[in-house]
Amino acid sequence: MSIAQFLTIFISAVFIYNVILSRFLGLCSFVAISKETRPALAMSLAVMFVTTMSSIITWFIYRFLLIPFNITYLRTISFILVIATFVQFVEMVIKKISPPLYRFFGIYLPLITVNCAVFGVAVLNIDMFFINGEAIRASFYYSVFQGLCVGLGYTLAMLLMSGIRERLDFCNVPKAVKDFPLAFIIASIMSLSFLGFNGFRF
Amino acid sequence: MKKFVKEFLRGIIRENPTFVLVLGLCPTLAVSVSLINGIGMGIAATFVLLGSNIIISLIRNVVPDRIRIPCYIVVIATFVTITEMTMKAYSPALNRALGIYVPLIVVNCIVLGRAEAYASKQTVVNSLFDGLGMGVGFTLALILISGIREFLGAGKLLGHTVIKGFEPMFVLGMPSGALLIIGLLLGFFNVLKNRKA
Numbered sequence: 001m002s003i004a005q006f007l008t009i010f011i012s013a014v015f016i017y018n019v020i021l022s023r024f025l026g027l028c029s030f031v032a033i034s035k036e037t038r039p040a041l042a043m044s045l046a047v048m049f050v051t052t053m054s055s056i057i058t059w060f061i062y063r064f065l066l067i068p069f070n071i072t073y074l075r076t077i078s079f080i081l082v083i084a085t086f087v088q089f090v091e092m093v094i095k096k097i098s099p100p101l102y103r104f105f106g107i108y109l110p111l112i113t114v115n116c117a118v119f120g121v122a123v124l125n126i127d128m129f130f131i132n133g134e135a136i137r138a139s140f141y142y143s144v145f146q147g148l149c150v151g152l153g154y155t156l157a158m159l160l161m162s163g164i165r166e167r168l169d170f171c172n173v174p175k176a177v178k179d180f181p182l183a184f185i186i187a188s189i190m191s192l193s194f195l196g197f198n199g200f201r202f
Numbered sequence: 203m204k205k206f207v208k209e210f211l212r213g214i215i216r217e218n219p220t221f222v223l224v225l226g227l228c229p230t231l232a233v234s235v236s237l238i239n240g241i242g243m244g245i246a247a248t249f250v251l252l253g254s255n256i257i258i259s260l261i262r263n264v265v266p267d268r269i270r271i272p273c274y275i276v277v278i279a280t281f282v283t284i285t286e287m288t289m290k291a292y293s294p295a296l297n298r299a300l301g302i303y304v305p306l307i308v309v310n311c312i313v314l315g316r317a318e319a320y321a322s323k324q325t326v327v328n329s330l331f332d333g334l335g336m337g338v339g340f341t342l343a344l345i346l347i348s349g350i351r352e353f354l355g356a357g358k359l360l361g362h363t364v365i366k367g368f369e370p371m372f373v374l375g376m377p378s379g380a381l382l383i384i385g386l387l388l389g390f391f392n393v394l395k396n397r398k399a
Contacts, residue, residue, distance in 0.1 A: 184385030191378035
């Protein structure tokens with residue numbers, strides 16, 4: 001466990017393999033909610049929280065339930081169920097404890113259940129930090145940190161995109177590419193510029 | 203019989219999951235680097251759609267309304283696991299190429315969307331044809347996108363060089379190329395739709 005390792009995870013999760021622009025996870029929410037900055041921010045914060053928490057939970061499940069009982073093929077089923085339950089639970093807790101926060105997140109929390117980014121991080125953590133069914137050293141910290149960084153990358157892409165799309169409202173664009181098609185073309189140019197981070201070496 | 207054909211064709215053209223409903227784009231963009239990956243992903247997703255639609259439509263009167271989504275997810279996840287294990291056993295190369303996007307079929311919006319919007323309300327046979335149609339529509343969309351990307355991005359189709367001396371545009375093989383192609387295709391289909399209207 002070293003600072004350099006964490007830095008590598010940070011750079012690659014936020015910039016090089018950005019969850020939206022390079023891995024294409026969570027695209028549905030990305031094009032649907034990025035029309036204005038405020039909802040985009042709410043969604044991003046909710047995603048960041050859930051990716052971090054689900055990284056923690058799924059690591060424990062994989063390490064202490066699936067590996068000892070030799071049932072790692074149940075990974076998909078168990079992870080998706082746990083994530084769905086967790087999101088429901090968080091929603092209930094927030095509703096009870098802090099109604100203003102609940103109004104801020106609003107409908108975006110339940111949407112996260114089927115957000116590919118959350119489930120994708122869980123699977124990615126297992127693929128990267130478990131080798132032949134054994135956890136590598138400090139894999140727990142790496143997993144949690146990667147969950148947080150993927151959330152950060154999601155936030156970065158969402159904020160950039162919503163800023164651009166808010167300004168696009170004042171532009172005169174061809175009718176055929178209005179909304180979805182244009183959002184994808186913009187995302188493509190953004191992804192192209194993120195390609196520049198590929199040259200980073202440590 | 204005519205009705206079933208209609209159910210089947212609806213998923214291919216009028217309600218094409220990729221170009222009309224704009225659902226389930228994550229795997230569409232990520233795996234469409236080459237035609238063979240696109241076809242593999244399409245077949246896997248079709249199998250999951252077909253299986254989950256049939257089972258969900260069978261249990262639609264038994265499952266309580268309040269816990270239906272978790273039940274549907276378990277059914278879908280089961281089929282995804284079957285697909286994953288089969289692919290690992292018979293086609294390890296394809297499994298490596300598709301990577302984490304095989305387990306990710308479970309969060310593909312099309313599958314849960316069809317379960318919730320269609321299979322939970324319709325008869326088994328209708329759901330079967332709907333699942334098949336949606337799956338084929340998804341596969342055709344994947345073939346179109348991955349065909350364009352492989353042809354222009356690598357100058358090949360199914361791994362064979364098509365035109366000698368063709369200088370490939372590498373950017374189309376990269377993530378940004380996928381986003382560009384889908385954006386332009388969506389725009390193109392909008393033009394067709396507007397002209398018809």
